[in-house]
Amino acid sequence: MAQVIANDKRWSLQGKTALVTGGTKGIGHAIVEELVGLGAIVHICSRTKSDIDACLLDWKAKGFPVTGSVCDVCSRPQRQSLMETITSLFHGTLDILVNNAGYATPTSTVDCTAEHFSEMMASNFESAYHLSQLAHPLLKSSGAGNIVFISSIASFMAFQVVSVYGAAKGAMNQLAKNLACEWAKDNIRVNSVAPGVIRTTLAEEVFFFLLKCKS
Template sequence: MAVAVAAASGKWSLAGTTALVTGGTKGIGFAVVEELAGLGASVYTCARNEAELDGCLAQWKSKGFTVSGSVCDVSSPPQRQQLMDKVASHFHAKLHILVNNVGTSIVKASVDYTVEEFRWLMGTNLESAFHLSQLAHPLLKNSEGASLVFMSSVAGVASVSFGSVYGATKGAMNQLTKNLACEWAKDNIRVNSVAPWFTTTPLVESVNFHTHLEDKKFEESVIGRTPMRRVGKAEEVASLTAFLCMPASSYITGQTVCVDGGMSVHGFTFP
């Protein structure tokens, strides 16, 4: 009976909602688009590569998902404005879900970063997410019950050798989550961050660690630091993201939730 009542109330459904997911053609972004669409949301996404975007849109159409999209480099302020104009037109000025997913990194010693690299990482990871949130605010407010999710990282919670500037962008994002959650609560907009640990995505596999997850020694060191003894999957990050967008999470806001197999709480283990 309880299951039937919950299902009937739509607590665990996104049917009838609208969503924008940035960077939705790869890794976690792709998984988030599929998760939201699979739960009934109408999704709009963007990517820099038109061929990749078209391929993903065709794939989602074949699965029966309602997904649209356009080309956008979210590091460009004018393109961010154009994106939001398209989203406003597509969804008739009403947006229930915004997932700021785009992010990148440059891995090097802190003393080796150039000013240009610092600005680029801050612009791509933090400024773009902040500006898109500003632009989306009227649309989110119009939905009369919205959820904004930032894709953060465990690197914003603990020291991780993913580059100090990357960690700084994610740490700032986690604080932004708290501030916006309090400021926009009056507009019925909830704001949360999702913070993954090592997850099998193109970003993790492409960033130069002098090794990567295909290197058994490196993988063993990551797994050894993770109580659950494995790396994460994009789908596991997407499922939490979807939950934070559901009516079932209606009293959760201002939180940074780690999807990390216990890594961020792992202290010293006696031999």
């Protein structure tokens, strides 16, 4: 699909640079391959080095221009280190930032601990907020920057045992609106995408938990 679209110059990302957080699995992995198919040069991050190495080996065999580095997006110092890597790798500019990394651990509201709340907000919202801040000068330097937040249908609809996750994704949607207005003057476009249920490892874990609760 990406190869067909890439033949249409209106959809070409030839030579554009992109950072995709959480790019080794699920939606993030698919986004990387789509961006590359459209001509982009991509850098990914993940918490697990072995996952990065496996993906890079596969992409290298396919001739995909993808690099990667370890980053736990819940860690502020690691986010700063990631953006330093991007600054060096892409020579001070960045065309596309895809804030994809995040996860949902099923927990009922009454059982939600302070630690769980902090983890969900850090992985799903705080990381995206801070990375957008750090990326701003690079996106501005590109002259036509783009930020894409990967939100969730849980930001609009109510589901059991993911109240904090849904709230974090809802905050992400509002952040996208604010940044779209605030950074329009810098030629930075901002969008939030809220997919429904997609069969990924994360989704399977959540649904297994829900089925277990009903049994």
